[in-house]
Amino acid sequence: MEFKARVIELARQPGTSVAAVALANGLNANMLRRWVHEAATGGDESKTAATRIAPALASFVQLPMPELAQHPAPDARPVQPATPAAVVQQPVDIAVEIHRGSTTVHAKLPTDDRSAVWLREVLG
DSSP: OOHHHHHHHHHHHTOOOHHHHHHHHTHHHHHHHHHHHHHHTTTTHHHHHHHHHHHHHHHHHOOOOOOOOOOOOOOOOOOOOOOTTTOOOOOOOOEEEETTTTTTEEEEEESSSSHHHHHHHHOO
């Protein structure tokens, strides 16, 4: 209890960050804020809240749940997206310019795996 009282007093100091006090003392900032609030109101609100909730929990009544309707299993085959005939994928080329010293290399490469391998080797 001495520790709790000390950190509450530290957190109450003007211009002091509760989060900083909590962090410096290995505490959760929300827990320290609750402690400060409880100290200011003169009571342990968590205990009084628990006593208010306990009767409600004791009166819990389980309600019957309706049976779920049985539906046929969906078709598991993958659906191919419809592609319009007018849309044709054209190969895309990339332009590469590499500077090494006084030498400049210009290359126009297709976007494929071989070009990626070549670039990795050249740029090494």
